[in-house]
Every structure is written in C-alpha cells, then in structure tokens.
Amino acid sequence: MFNRLNKLIAFLRNKKKITIKDIANELGITPSAVSKALNNHPRISDQTKEAVKAVAKKLNYQPNNLASALRKGKSNLVGVMIPRTNSNFFSSVVENIEQRLSTEGYNVIIAQSNESFERECKNIESLLLIQVDGIIASMANETMSLEHFEKIKSKGVPLIMFDRGEDALEVDYVGIDDYESSFLVVEHLKNQGCKRIAHIGGYRHTRIYKSRIKGFEDALKKYGLPVFDALISESSLLIEDGRTIMKQLLALPEPPDAVFAASDFAALGALQVLEEHDVKVPEDIALVGFSNETFTSLVKPSISTVNQRSEIIGTMAAETFLNRVNDSEWNPKLNRAMIEPELIIRNSSLKNH
Amino acid sequence: MFNRLNKLIAFLRNKKKITIKDIANELGITPSAVSKALNNHPRISDQTKEAVKAVAKKLNYQPNNLASALRKGKSNLVGVMIPRTNSNFFSSVVENIEQRLSTEGYNVIIAQSNESFERECKNIESLLLIQVDGIIASMANETMSLEHFEKIKSKGVPLIMFDRGEDALEVDYVGIDDYESSFLVVEHLKNQGCKRIAHIGGYRHTRIYKSRIKGFEDALKKYGLPVFDALISESSLLIEDGRTIMKQLLALPEPPDAVFAASDFAALGALQVLEEHDVKVPEDIALVGFSNETFTSLVKPSISTVNQRSEIIGTMAAETFLNRVNDSEWNPKLNRAMIEPELIIRNSSLKNH
DNA sequence: CAGTTTTGTTCAATCGATTGAACTTGTGTT
DNA sequence: AACACAAGTTCAATCGATTGAACAAAACTG
Numbered sequence: 001m002f003n004r005l006n007k008l009i010a011f012l013r014n015k016k017k018i019t020i021k022d023i024a025n026e027l028g029i030t031p032s033a034v035s036k037a038l039n040n041h042p043r044i045s046d047q048t049k050e051a052v053k054a055v056a057k058k059l060n061y062q063p064n065n066l067a068s069a070l071r072k073g074k075s076n077l078v079g080v081m082i083p084r085t086n087s088n089f090f091s092s093v094v095e096n097i098e099q100r101l102s103t104e105g106y107n108v109i110i111a112q113s114n115e116s117f118e119r120e121c122k123n124i125e126s127l128l129l130i131q132v133d134g135i136i137a138s139m140a141n142e143t144m145s146l147e148h149f150e151k152i153k154s155k156g157v158p159l160i161m162f163d164r165g166e167d168a169l170e171v172d173y174v175g176i177d178d179y180e181s182s183f184l185v186v187e188h189l190k191n192q193g194c195k196r197i198a199h200i201g202g203y204r205h206t207r208i209y210k211s212r213i214k215g216f217e218d219a220l221k222k223y224g225l226p227v228f229d230a231l232i233s234e235s236s237l238l239i240e241d242g243r244t245i246m247k248q249l250l251a252l253p254e255p256p257d258a259v260f261a262a263s264d265f266a267a268l269g270a271l272q273v274l275e276e277h278d279v280k281v282p283e284d285i286a287l288v289g290f291s292n293e294t295f296t297s298l299v300k301p302s303i304s305t306v307n308q309r310s311e312i313i314g315t316m317a318a319e320t321f322l323n324r325v326n327d328s329e330w331n332p333k334l335n336r337a338m339i340e341p342e343l344i345i346r347n348s349s350l351k352n353h
Numbered sequence: 354m355f356n357r358l359n360k361l362i363a364f365l366r367n368k369k370k371i372t373i374k375d376i377a378n379e380l381g382i383t384p385s386a387v388s389k390a391l392n393n394h395p396r397i398s399d400q401t402k403e404a405v406k407a408v409a410k411k412l413n414y415q416p417n418n419l420a421s422a423l424r425k426g427k428s429n430l431v432g433v434m435i436p437r438t439n440s441n442f443f444s445s446v447v448e449n450i451e452q453r454l455s456t457e458g459y460n461v462i463i464a465q466s467n468e469s470f471e472r473e474c475k476n477i478e479s480l481l482l483i484q485v486d487g488i489i490a491s492m493a494n495e496t497m498s499l500e501h502f503e504k505i506k507s508k509g510v511p512l513i514m515f516d517r518g519e520d521a522l523e524v525d526y527v528g529i530d531d532y533e534s535s536f537l538v539v540e541h542l543k544n545q546g547c548k549r550i551a552h553i554g555g556y557r558h559t560r561i562y563k564s565r566i567k568g569f570e571d572a573l574k575k576y577g578l579p580v581f582d583a584l585i586s587e588s589s590l591l592i593e594d595g596r597t598i599m600k601q602l603l604a605l606p607e608p609p610d611a612v613f614a615a616s617d618f619a620a621l622g623a624l625q626v627l628e629e630h631d632v633k634v635p636e637d638i639a640l641v642g643f644s645n646e647t648f649t650s651l652v653k654p655s656i657s658t659v660n661q662r663s664e665i666i667g668t669m670a671a672e673t674f675l676n677r678v679n680d681s682e683w684n685p686k687l688n689r690a691m692i693e694p695e696l697i698i699r700n701s702s703l704k705n706h
Numbered sequence: 707c708a709g710t711t712t713t714g715t716t717c718a719a720t721c722g723a724t725t726g727a728a729c730t731t732g733t734g735t736t
Numbered sequence: 737a738a739c740a741c742a743a744g745t746t747c748a749a750t751c752g753a754t755t756g757a758a759c760a761a762a763a764c765t766g
Contacts, residue, residue, distance in 0.1 A: 019752055030716050035754055045714060062508075066428065066484050067752035070419045070721050077483065085438035085447065085463070086647070094438065095467065107479040110438070110463035114448065126460040130430065131419050268651065294439070295648045298621065372722055383746050388724055398744060420722035423751050 018061045026055050038063070069131060078321060079127035081111045081120065081137040083164070088293045089310050090138065093162060096314025097136060104322060106133070117142040124148045134158040134321045139165065141236060144205055158324040162317045163308065166207050172324060172335040174316045178208045181306045181341035182215030183222070185260050185288050188304075188343055190223045192351045194258035194286055198231035200245050200266045209234070212262050212290075231256050235266070242269025250277055257285055258349070264289035264296050267303050271348065287348040301347035309339050371414045379408050391416070422484060431674060432480035434464045434473065434490040436517070441646045442663050443491065446515060449667025450489060457675060459486070466493040474501045487511040487674045492518065494589060497558060511677040515670045516661065519560050525677060525688040527669045531561045534659045534694035535568030536575070538613050538641050541657075541696055543576045545704045547611035547639055551584035553598050553619045562587070565615050565643075584609050588619070595622025603630055610638055611702070617642035617649050620656050624701065640701040654700035662692050 020034040027034075029048070037044045037052035055061075069075040078101055082090040098108045111127060113120035120140045127135055128151070135152055138161065146169050152159045153171065160172045189197055199216045202209030213232065220227045230252060235241035242261060246269065249255055261267035267289030274281050281287050281301055289296055289305040296303040320335050373387040380387075382401070390397045390405035408414075422428040431454055435443040451461045464480060466473035473493045480488055481504070488505055491514065499522050505512045506524065513525045542550050552569045555562030566585065573580045583605060588594035595614060599622065602608055614620035620642030627634050634640050634654055642649055642658040649656040673688050 017752095020754095021752080031752085032717080032754075033715055035752095036715085039754080041755090043712095043714060048714075062481065064423075064484070064752050066419050066423045067721090068754070070417075070423055070723095071752085071754045073721075075419070084444070086441055086444040088439055091437070091439040091465075095465070098465075102475070107483065108464075110465075111461075112444075112448070112451075112463075122455070128415065130460065131417070295651050298648050298652055300653050370722095373724095374722080384722085385724075385747075386745055388722095389745090392724080394725090396742095396744065401744075417722050420751090421724070423753095424722080424724045426751075 018059045019064070020061075022059060023052060023055050023061060026059070027051055073131075074133055075131045076106050077109055077130060077132045078106045079109045079111060079123075079130070079132040079135045079137075081113060081123050081127070081135065083113050083115045083138060083140050085110065085112050087291070089163070089291050089308050092310035093138075093314040093317070096311050097318045100315050100318035101321070113140040115140045115142055117144075121148045124152060128152065128155060128157065132157065134160070134325060136160045136162065136317050136321060138163045139206070141202070141206065158321060160317050160320050160324070162313050164206060164208055170334060172320045174313050174320060174337045175208065175339065176306075176308050176313070176341040177338040178211035178341075179215035179218075180338075181290075181343075182212050182260070183219040184341060184343040185306065186216060186219035186223055186225070188345065189258045189260065189286055189288065189349060190225060192258070192282070192286055192349060195225060196228070196231065196254065196256040197225065197258040197260060198228075198249050198256035199233070200237070200242060200259060200261040200263075200270065201232060201234050202237050202262045203234050209262055216260065237261070237263035237266040239265045239269040239272075242266030242271075243273050244269075246270035246273040250274075250279070255285070258287070259285060260288045262290050264291045264293040264303065264305055267305070267348075268295065268299065271299065271301075271303065282347065282349050282351050286351065288343075289348075292344055296344075297346065304346045304349040305344050307342040307344050309342065312339050371412045372417070373414075375412060376405060376408050376414060379412070380404055427486055428484045429459050430462055430483060430485045431459045432462045432464060432476075432483070432485040432488045432490075434466060434476050434480070434488065436466050436468045436491060436493050438463070438465050440644070442516070442644050442661050445663035446491075446667040446670070449664050450671045453668050453671035454674070468493045468495055470495040470497075477501045477505060481505065481508060481510065485510065486678060487513070489513045489515065489670050489674060491516045492559070494555070494559065511674055513670050513673050513677070515666050517559060517561055523687060525673045527666050527673060527690045528561065528692065529659075529661050529666070529694040530691040531564035531694075532568035532571075533691075534643075534696075535565050535613070536572040537694060537696040538659065539569060539572035539576055539578070541698065542611045542613065542639055542641065542702060543578060545611070545635070545639055545702060548578060549581070549584065549607065549609045550578065550611040550613060551581075551602050551609035552586070553590070553595060553612060553614040553616075553623065554585060554587050555590050555615045556587050562615055569613065590614070590616035590619040592618045592622040592625075595619030595624075596626050597622075599623035599626040603627075603632070608638070611640070612638060613641045615643050617644045617646040617656065617658055620658070620701075621648065621652065624652065624654075624656065635700065635702050635704050639704065641696075642701075645697055649697075650699065657699045657702040658697050660695040660697050662695065665692050 020031045024031045024034045034052050037049045080094055080097055082094060085091055094110055101108055111123040113123055117140055120143055134157060146166060149169050162174045165173045201213045204210045204213060217227050233245050235245060259270055261270055267287055271281060271287060274285060279285055287303060289303045292305045292307045296305045316337055373384045376387045377384045387405050390402045433447055433450055435447060438444055447463055454461055464476040466476055470493055473496055487510060499519060502522050515527045518526045539550060554566045557563045557566060570580050586598050588598060612623055614623055620640055624634060624640060627638060632638055640656060642656045645658045645660045649658045669690055
C-alpha cells in the first residue's frame, strides 16, 4: 500500500522534472536547439525561439540551475556575509545589495558570522562550496587572521568588503570615512561646550576602529582640546562594555563632560550607567553613539549618532561587485570607496534647546 | 602584457581546481575509486581510503558541490525565508536553525521578503532554482494567496512553516500557541486590576493574529471581563499603526485601562502616544506587547511582552525538516508543534511594585 | 547554374561527481 | 587443483544544460 503511494509520488515528481529534453521532444528538435533558443542564441530563428518558449511555459519548465552552473561555472549567486542580521545597519545594507543585484539576475544569499571567527570561516567554506559568483562581506569583530578571506581571492572569486575591512586584504572596499566621522562628532561636541571628551572605542586591531580613534585624537588637537589617554578605551563595544567603561570614567577624579562611543550599543550601556548614577544627559555629560541603530531614537534621551549610509554602502558594494565580474581579470586596480558620514544630532548631545 | 597576466591568472585558477581526477592520477587509480573512497564506500579498502584522503588534503581538494548535487539531486542547502532580518525573533530563529542544521552538514541560506508578497514569490523562485533540499519559512504580512507555497510542495521540496503559517497550507508547522498567549496576557492584566482591556491586533486573515484576537475575546469572557468591539482593532502592527490606534482609543468616551498589542512595534507606537498625552503607564493604562524585541527592555517604561521562544522554534523547525527528509515519502502525516508562550512582565504593566 | 554565404539545427564533448555492473585479483573451501 | 567467494577496483552511463564544430538547407552572388 505504501509502496503504491511511493510510486505515485515518485511518478508525480518525475513528471514535475521537465528538462530541455522534454521540450525538444515536444517540438521534434534537439535539446541543444532548445538550450540555444532559451539563451537567445543568434543562430536560432525567432520562430523556433518563440515556439520553444511557449512550450517551456506550457510545460512549466524550470531550468536546473545546478546543471547550468556546473557547465558555465557560474551560479548567479552572490554571498553576503555579515556579523549579525539583527543590526539596522547590516540588514539595511543587505537589503540594498539585494535590491541592486536582483535586477541583474543574481540571487543573494545571506550568511551571518555572529561575530565569531570560526563561524566566519565555516560560512566562507559554505559559500565557496555553493560556488557563489562573488562574496560581499563585513568582518566579525573577533577576526584577526585573514587567511580565510585570502582563500576567496585565491580561488578567483570576487570579494568586496564593506564597513569592516582591512587594508592588508587587498580587495575592493566600501565604507564611510571613519576618520572623518570622528571630526564631525568632536566638532559638534565642542560646539556644545564640551571640553573633556572621552572615547569608548573598538579594538585598534580593526581598521575602522583604529581610524575612529586616530580621527578622534587628531580632531581634539585640531579643535584645541586636550587629549587624555585615560579617556580613551578599547573594547568589544557591546552594551556591557559600555557600562563597564562608563563606570570607570565616572570613577575618575575628573570625569569627562562628553562621551563618544564607537557603537550605539556601547553608548546605550553608557547611558544606562549615567542614568543609574543620576548624571544628567546631555547637561552633565553629552553622549554620541555610532551607527544609527533603531533604538537610538527610542530611548530617553534619544542618542545622537553617526549615520553610516547603509543604502549607499549597499548599493555601491553591489555595483562594485558587478563591475568586478564584468571587467573580470583585465582590471586589477582596487576600488576603495569612502562615503561621507553624517552626524545625526539628537537630545543626548544637544545642550541648547 | 595584459595577456600574459591573463594567462597566469587562468593558470592559477586552473591549478586551484583540484578534481577527483587529479587525486586519481596522483595515486594511479581511477576517479570512481577516489569518489568511493571519499564517500566511505564499503568496497574500498581502508588503505586506499586513507591514501585518498591524505592526497585530498595535500592537494587541498574542494569537492564541487554542484556536481555532486546534480548527480545526487541533493544540494545540502536549506532555504530560510523570513519577513525581516532586523527583528530579534526572526534573526534568533534563523540562528538556531543554522546551529542545528550545520551539524547535519546543511548550509543555510537566508532570504528576506521584507513583508512583501512579490518579494516572497521571487525568493521562493530563487530558492527553488538553487535546488534547496528544503525551505523553512514564515509568511510576509502582505501575503494572502498561497500558490507560491503550494508550488514548493508540488515540487516535492519539504516545506516547514514557523510562526506565520496558514492551516490551509497543509505543511509542517512550528510556533507558539497564540491563542493561549492571549490568555496569559489577559490573566496578568486582570490581576493588575485592569477592567477595560483593548487589543491592537493584526489582520484576521493571518492565522496567528486571528488566534490572538479569538484568544483575547475568549480570555476576557473566561475572566469575566466585558468584550467591547470598539476596543479591538486590526492593522499592520507597525509603529505608526500603534500610534494611530492608540489615539483613537484615547479619544473614546471611555478609554481602556490596558492595551494588549499583538506586536512590540505597535506597542511602542502606543507608548509614544500615551506619553505625548501625559497618560501614565502603567498606572493609568497598562501596556503589553508581543515578541520580546530588544527595545522592549530599553524604553521607559520597559514593555511587558510575550516571548515567542525563538530558540525552541528554530531548533524544532530544523528538527522537523530533518525528520521530513529522512522519513521522506513514507510519512505523510503533518507535524504541527505548538510551543508554550511565556509572558515577560516588565514595568509597562506592573502596577504593584 | 556553380559557388559562396547565411541561417538553422544537430552532434558530440564537457562540467565533476556518483553508482551499479563488470571485471580482476587473492583467499578460503573441499 | 578446482571452484566459490569476497575484496578491490575499473568501466561506462548518468545528472541537465551548454557550446563549438559540423552539417544541411536555403538564400544570395556573379
């Protein structure tokens, strides 16, 4: 009884699998003619093409991408690897990449590393196994070694990094100008009358965080403000890190009158601690975060932050990939795009209102 | 000059492409022996197996998944389609699915519909083209027609729905008991002394929202509270919807003393309006949301909400998929799992503290 | 009208791995 | 020594689509 059912199901499934052969039979031509007709080969008559396409539609033909990918060495898949999906910035970048690439016939595959180096390696492994035509990625915080990314390059698969990328990895890159963004923040805080500005930074081993720290220091100098090493810290920039560091800052003999955190999460942690210590924000201490996460506009006070222009970054990353596959080998020059950051001023740093 | 470079690159690429043939040559055996050795075929000697594996490692052999997928009709890919990635719930479910399936050798591919019906259709198209071995999905809010999902079934590809799924679509399902969750909320609100409870619900055409509304009404009856149609609304449950509806509720001759929103976003919108109208939460109006989004614990007051157990749902969805592929055709019975919801009580509904 | 082009199609090989059948050894049995 | 049998491997077909070369037929040229 089950056997009969099995066979029926198997039959139905086979029935479903329409191949170019079936179309060829239906029309009395060969599979190769069908293939060429479907691919708009110039040597095939319009008449045949139309007939083939009509039959294909009639039979509900679904091309087997695997087969064509195998033959053509092209899967029409683009892998996008991000540290986390539950971040406004990353998910927005992905959305914009999807939007741009889908018009070009590419399917976007998302993989998340969860900020884990190991996961990142595995994901790359997976994406390469799937034979993606390219990878657009942003590094996990944990990542220090670059071998896994080198592997992508060495396989000849185009690799485009965004936001978190390293110069040592000589690949196309799209991101905002992190160095510049620190200037925006410091200038704004200075205008608000702040004089002792602290920076809750990311680890210097990551280029973007290094740039933000360097930009921060240089901006202080430019605007004639003192640089205190005790006010500059490095961490993973999670909420908890923000909390810990903020507590340390408050314990200083001379606490800062402004805090610039290199991540909104760290800023949030800092805000929580400030509140717990009844420190008024922005009156006593002004606060600025980074990334324009959704919650920054929801908390009280709303947190000023740096907009990383996820739409532009996503679109440009996609565009860069497209250039890369179209130009292919003949264009070995790197494409490094630095987008202008935008400071979004909210209540956490707005003293005069 | 460029030509030479081209050739070098081409050469390097070819060099990279190690196939079982190369391994076979290296050892003086045939490709099929290599294939069998790598797949632990019983008829191959341990000695050969070890030798093959050693050489494979030495040459850094990367199996071409496309080829094996083509032959075996199995890609080892599982597509996960969710409405949005920037939601705590969905991204957590995905993470748990990934975790479970990766141990089984599957690669998870994420696609987001962005709550758009059209996008959902396209994504399914894509996933089917990629020849995924199965699809785990949660429907977009916009979706009313189910044809695209039927298509998955008709192709014999296992389909598992989670959270947002319809009974009409006769497929495996994992989700919390939405009906029950309304009881938890109403019971809690009643214990807080609330008597006129409003419900900001989702559209009834979606099963889960219908269940929540039905559960809400039945719970009111069970706990001896009056059911007012004017206090029950349907919307897309976005922040803006929460705002609009809250305003309407406040404009009533007799406003509610508690609001149960079927989404945290709607609850957030309601909270904003309440604050703008200087209504005290929870004293004047208590508020409960749904989904345990990150921000619910960050805003003031923190929002009580229903935990959808993303970990359990993700793991069970993965498990269900695995059962389905292993049991294959012989087990046509549906697997509908209803997880117990959990009420997380925060300040927005806690009057006595 | 012979000869050349153009057009439309078929042929056959190919992508890389898999798999059942077939074949060749070596070992064990009587 | 003859034979069965298992072990180890090779052979050849296959998955479905693609592609350059080859071929036939029609259209054009002088």
